Amino acid sequence: MLRIAIVTVSVPLKEESLDVPLRLSSANMRDLGYRAVDEVVEHLSTLRDRPVGAPPDREEIEAFMDAALPEEPRDAIEVMREAVEHVREFTVQTDHPRFLAYIPGPSTYVGAVADFLASGFNVFAGQWLVGSGPAIMERITIDWLRAICGFPSTAGGLFVSGGTMANLIAIHAARARSGDRSGLIYLTSQTHGSIRQSLGFIGIGEEQIRSVGTDDRLRMDPASLREQIARDLAAGLRPLCVVATAGSTNTGAVDPLDDLADLCAEHDLWLHVDGAYGAAAALSKSAADLLHGLSRADSLALDPHKWWYQPYEAGCVLVRDETTLIDAYSMNAEYLRETRHGTAPLNYYDLGPQLTRGFRALKMWMTFKTFGLDAFRQAVEHGIALAEHAEGLLVDSDRWEVVSPAQLAIITFRPVLAGATPEQVDAVTRAVAASTLQDGFALVLTTEIEERPVLRLCITHPETTAHDIEETVALLERLLDDATPPQFRR
Ligand SMILES: Cc1ncc(COP(=O)(O)O)c(C=O)c1O
Numbered sequence: 001m002l003r004i005a006i007v008t009v010s011v012p013l014k015e016e017s018l019d020v021p022l023r024l025s026s027a028n029m030r031d032l033g034y035r036a037v038d039e040v041v042e043h044l045s046t047l048r049d050r051p052v053g054a055p056p057d058r059e060e061i062e063a064f065m066d067a068a069l070p071e072e073p074r075d076a077i078e079v080m081r082e083a084v085e086h087v088r089e090f091t092v093q094t095d096h097p098r099f100l101a102y103i104p105g106p107s108t109y110v111g112a113v114a115d116f117l118a119s120g121f122n123v124f125a126g127q128w129l130v131g132s133g134p135a136i137m138e139r140i141t142i143d144w145l146r147a148i149c150g151f152p153s154t155a156g157g158l159f160v161s162g163g164t165m166a167n168l169i170a171i172h173a174a175r176a177r178s179g180d181r182s183g184l185i186y187l188t189s190q191t192h193g194s195i196r197q198s199l200g201f202i203g204i205g206e207e208q209i210r211s212v213g214t215d216d217r218l219r220m221d222p223a224s225l226r227e228q229i230a231r232d233l234a235a236g237l238r239p240l241c242v243v244a245t246a247g248s249t250n251t252g253a254v255d256p257l258d259d260l261a262d263l264c265a266e267h268d269l270w271l272h273v274d275g276a277y278g279a280a281a282a283l284s285k286s287a288a289d290l291l292h293g294l295s296r297a298d299s300l301a302l303d304p305h306k307w308w309y310q311p312y313e314a315g316c317v318l319v320r321d322e323t324t325l326i327d328a329y330s331m332n333a334e335y336l337r338e339t340r341h342g343t344a345p346l347n348y349y350d351l352g353p354q355l356t357r358g359f360r361a362l363k364m365w366m367t368f369k370t371f372g373l374d375a376f377r378q379a380v381e382h383g384i385a386l387a388e389h390a391e392g393l394l395v396d397s398d399r400w401e402v403v404s405p406a407q408l409a410i411i412t413f414r415p416v417l418a419g420a421t422p423e424q425v426d427a428v429t430r431a432v433a434a435s436t437l438q439d440g441f442a443l444v445l446t447t448e449i450e451e452r453p454v455l456r457l458c459i460t461h462p463e464t465t466a467h468d469i470e471e472t473v474a475l476l477e478r479l480l481d482d483a484t485p486p487q488f489r490r
Pocket of ligand 1: 103161162163164165192194245247248249274275276277278303315
């Protein structure tokens with residue numbers, strides 16, 4: 001109560017007292033803010049009627065922008081308009097309902113407002129003394145994610161910038177817990193490229209990395225893993241951590257988590273699951289079987305800015321036992337002494353590598369509370385169902401060969417060109433993808449499977465419709481006609 005009383009006692013400020021550097025008047029702040037809201041609402045409500053984007057041309061962009069060091073002040077609204085124009089003109093919109101490449105970034109207005117509030121209040125979410133309310137809100141939000149992913153109540157975690165950091169933080173913690181810097185890491189060809197790179201950042205050399213074989217659906221093969229571990233043990237080496245993937249970026253494949261958890265338990269290995277893309281499917285009933293075993297991981301990377309509909313940046317790391325993070329990251333600095341006082345202080349600088357950190361939890365907290373979990377469940381199910389719809393269309397057409405079936409809202413395929421060599425098919429595949437960017441209706445790019453390009457759809461936007469997918473497949477067929485050399489045309 002006392003706190004509320006303190007907050008409501010406000011001393012009216014004279015406008016002229018705000019005539020200081022780097023400060024707008026209250027009226028100007030409101031005006032700028034309302035206009036920014038209008039811009040974002042306009043963006044979100046007209047997005048599907050605009051092209052996904054156009055191929056960027058660096059020279060054109062640089063020529064368009066004023067790069068002079070801004071010595072003189074300008075009107076804030078004019079500056080904002082300039083910024084909006086730059087962003088709108090020169091962005092391929094990852095939040096567009098027909099952005100079907102990479103991992104799309106559909107996000108919500110509520111999440112954007114949360115980011116604005118977190119910045120507006122400039123919340124320091126790194127330590128207890130100055131950010132106790134936000135720390136508890138982060139704790140609560142992490143606990144929601146923990147419960148959704150089936151982790152035990154001993155689990156803990158924190159929000160970070162994205163999946164790359166979440167994986168890195170977890171693997172470093174696993175190694176710190178083992179107390180042995182020479183431990184081996186097991187992954188596959190389908191492990192996200194950022195993980196290999198991160199292993200290098202934390203001093204894990206190539207000689208400590210084992211690439212385990214995969215099955216015909218590109219999932220880690222437990223039998224190959226078992227053999228590899230046996231070979232390493234026989235050579236006197238120390239296996240440390242299996243990095244499984246729940247929803248690979250290429251095909252949406254989920255490694256057999258239960259089998260891997262069994263193997264890890266047998267050999268006392270750390271099971272880390274990269275769920276940056278696919279762990280959101282824990283919200284879905286239809287994917288529950290696929291993700292079976294997720295709750296047995298020792299650590300899990302999530303990426304709220306992917307399939308949890310949060311604006312960039314938001315990643316999240318969960319560990320089965322929160323003390324793992326504390327042991328790995330707890331920091332002592334003489335000037336932080338007071339942050340350890342009070343009842344049960346919660347200092348996020350003890351759980352991860354950042355001291356100063358923003359309040360990323362707020363967007364997830366606000367969107368979960370605003371829309372309710374069921375809206376998230378429906379949105380995730382919608383993407384899974386649309387990828388299956390796309391698969392049906394591709395299978396029904398004799399123009400395409402499905403390379404990997406719809407899994408967690410991702411499907412890959414390539415053109416069928418009677419009489420063409422694989423190299424000729426690959427060239428046409430790439431040409432079709434390049435032309436979607438020129439066309440602008442929908443963005444469909446390629447990935448590689450077994451060293452050959454395939455077209456890939458990743459469908460996670462809750463506003464993508466079945467009609468969008470049908471129109472996109474029709475567009476791909478028109479682009480395929482144009483890209484097909486005359487000798488292979490029908
Ligand atoms: C499976 C997977 N892991 C990790 C990452 C890296 O995540 P971020 O880009 O958020 O750092 C990605 C990004 O696409 C991903 O798909």
